[in-house]
Amino acid sequence: MQMIKIRSSEITPEHVYRARRKFMKGIGALAFGSVASAVLTACGGLGQDDLGRFAAMQPETPTEGDAQQPSAGQTADELGDALTSFEAITTYNNFYEFSMNKEAVARLARDFTLSPWTVTVGGLVNNPKTYDIDDLRKRFPQQERIYRLRCVEGWSMVIPWLGFPLGALLREVDPQSGAKYVRFETVMRPQEMPGQRDPYFPWPYVEGLRLDEAMHDLTILSTGLYGKQLLPQNGAPVRLVVPWKYGFKSIKSIVKIDLVAEQPTSLWMASAPHEYGFYANVNPDVPHPRWSQATERRIGELGRRPTLKFNGYEEEVAALYAGMDLRANY
Amino acid sequence: MAWLRANWFLALAHAGAWLPLGVLLWDVARGALSVNPIQDITFRTGKFALLMLMLSLACTPVNTLTGFRPVLPMRKWFGLYAFLYAALHFLVFSVLDFGLDWGLIQREIVEKRYILAGLAALLILIPLAITSTKGWQRRLGKTWKRLHRFVYLAGVLVILHYIWLVKADVREPALWGGALAILLVLRIPRVRMAVSAWRRRASAAKAGPALGSSTGEAK
Known part of the structure; x- marks a missing residue:
């Protein structure tokens, strides 16, 4: 079998995401909120209310060590992939105990x-x-x-x-x-x-x-x-x-x-x-x-x-x- | 109006065949698809292609069973609608989903037997759609009939395509498979003749008592 090649353009080079993390660490809450907004807008499906709610959940000084805090302190995973929207996560569910229709689960549950x-x-x-x-x-x-x-x-x-x-x-x-x-x-x-x-x-x-x-x-x-x-x-x-x-x-x-x-x-x-x-x-x-x-x-x-x-x-x-x-x- | 009264079935059938596409486009336009929109469009066009193919295959048996003749011209049209939806289904898969990345598509085809079955069915439908006109029917003569019998194979391949792609619960594709089996069995000449003989007897029996009373015959 042929191994699938990940195009090198799709991989975030380590120095870039390390730099990105440093950037995230150093950035203030206000600027952080706008980054979050940009990312979430790019994901689509979230209204202004959701953005506000999301921004409100940002810790004052987001750092990697803040993982203990029960709030969404980051907008991406360690590979730099953006978080999926709350709406998508809570409306598209495989939970056969309720329904085989992924979009029906939220209502039935x-x-x-x-x-x-x-x-x-x-x-x-x-x-x-x-x-x-x-x-x-x-x-x-x-x-x-x-x-x-x-x-x-x-x-x-x-x-x-x-x-x-x-x-x-x-x-x-x-x-x-x-x-x-x-x-x-x-x-x-x-x-x-x-x-x-x-x-x-x-x-x-x-x-x-x-x-x-x-x-x-x-x-x-x-x-x-x-x-x-x-x-x-x-x-x-x-x-x-x-x-x-x-x-x-x-x-x-x-x-x-x-x-x-x-x-x-x-x-x-x-x-x-x-x-x-x-x-x-x-x-x-x-x-x-x-x-x-x-x-x-x-x-x-x-x-x-x-x-x-x-x-x-x-x-x-x-x-x-x-x-x-x-x-x-x- | 007179035309509509005479051709109400054709009008209804054509409208019904375009309706799913209209609803799909409407849902796309107002963003009513799920968060996995490409999969939605793929599923829907696939389901409609299957439905149209089954309707096309149902025309002859329905005529055999009920004697309702207006279904006969729809056999060709439902077949063409099946091709339309199957072609859309394939375009969504290759263009929207895989961005015409032939390397990836080739790998999918090799690894997924359900894609192979679906692709084979589509390839069968292409020559059938092209030769669906009266001109081609005349030109091909006896060959036309032999060629168009391949639609039965396409039906079987489409059911396999469906059975092979579901996760574990094969009940729905199995139901479609059962329906296809009935439609194919009703085409076997012996079965077909037995059914039309039964129908003639049944309609004679319905008309029978009235005739019987006037002629005094008990049969």
């Missing part, structure tokens, strides 16, 4: 009950625990993480998540030595989630990670985005985000996390075993049995861009898969 909500963490752990959602938010300091999200369908977004490393929670429950995988489960609530009444899929939604993937610093449990609490269509009140894997791995509205010895079978693996594997790492060189993964469409842009290996997080995560055949382990 509007009255979804978010409180009370608990997350039960158990299985092969020494310290099983049930967390109340407010507890979870308070106990683990929320950080902002700007990640690219690449859907297996070939579109992508850049999202400023709020959340905390899953590893912090797992360390607290103390996995036993036999625990090799983590299994996640979405709430089962067919009265509120019309899609779950469709017997075609083996509900509830289940996903899984290898323990080392789960402990990786990039893997977070998210409770918000754009400095606000998550909306139901984005997987409120708490969801997984694994930025180097296809979006369906990032399971939403989690109620149960179990440490287990055997590799869990995800809903997609059960529904179409030849098409969806356990790993689902973003990889332009491993086509999905039905469609190519070489390119993607960034929401807000026309045309296509090349898909990056591990969604651009190769440096951070490639070591997890050293010596593994990524074609066999799709």
Whole structure:
């Protein structure tokens, strides 16, 4: 197979984005706001109110160290790609529990009950625990993480998540030595989630990670985005985000996390075993049995861009898969 | 007015065939597409092409089943509309989506079997659209009929195109596939003759009692 070449003009040279970061660091709040406006206007779809709201969320002196602050302090990811608009992120959702129509999800999920909500963490752990959602938010300091999200369908977004490393929670429950995988489960609530009444899929939604993937610093449990609490269509009140894997791995509205010895079978693996594997790492060189993964469409842009290996997080995560055949382990 | 009364079905069918394109252009103009507009346009033109092709293939069976003759001239027109929407679908894919980057397009075609199936169907429709005129029909004689039977293959390829591109839930393309199967089965000469014989009997039975009472025959 022919490797896809990223045109050199499309790569932001390191010195340029380093300079860009320095520029961002040094710039005052006022000027920062106007940069944000320009970027958001370029994305389209945001009115003046939204721009005002966005500018209001800028920290006084935005710096890289400010990632702890629960507000959208940056306008781009580390590659210089602009954030996707709040409107797009909250109106274009793959959440089959509500609907297979991405634009219908937000409306159908509007009255979804978010409180009370608990997350039960158990299985092969020494310290099983049930967390109340407010507890979870308070106990683990929320950080902002700007990640690219690449859907297996070939579109992508850049999202400023709020959340905390899953590893912090797992360390607290103390996995036993036999625990090799983590299994996640979405709430089962067919009265509120019309899609779950469709017997075609083996509900509830289940996903899984290898323990080392789960402990990786990039893997977070998210409770918000754009400095606000998550909306139901984005997987409120708490969801997984694994930025180097296809979006369906990032399971939403989690109620149960179990440490287990055997590799869990995800809903997609059960529904179409030849098409969806356990790993689902973003990889332009491993086509999905039905469609190519070489390119993607960034929401807000026309045309296509090349898909990056591990969604651009190769440096951070490639070591997890050293010596593994990524074609066999799709 | 008299023309419309005589040709109401043709007028309705043509208007119906242009309507999806009108609605699509209207939605584009007022920005009512989703945040993934290219995909929207691709999906919609593809769905309309499928619908038009199925309608074209439905004309003959509908005539066989109901004896409604005005559908027959629409067979050609629905076929041409299918080609129109399929051509738009392909243009959106190659120009809007892939910006005529032939390297990328070539890679997609090789890697995605559903694109191969769709492309093959489009390539079949091209000569059929060109030779759809009366002049070509006359010139080609018997060959014309053989050539235009390839539309059945195009139908099968389009269903494969659809089944292969959906994520996991194949119910909708399977329904379209079922409809296509029925339309093709109704063309098998034996089935067709059996159906028209049944229809003649049925209409005779409807007319029967009135005739029967006057002639005194029980049949």
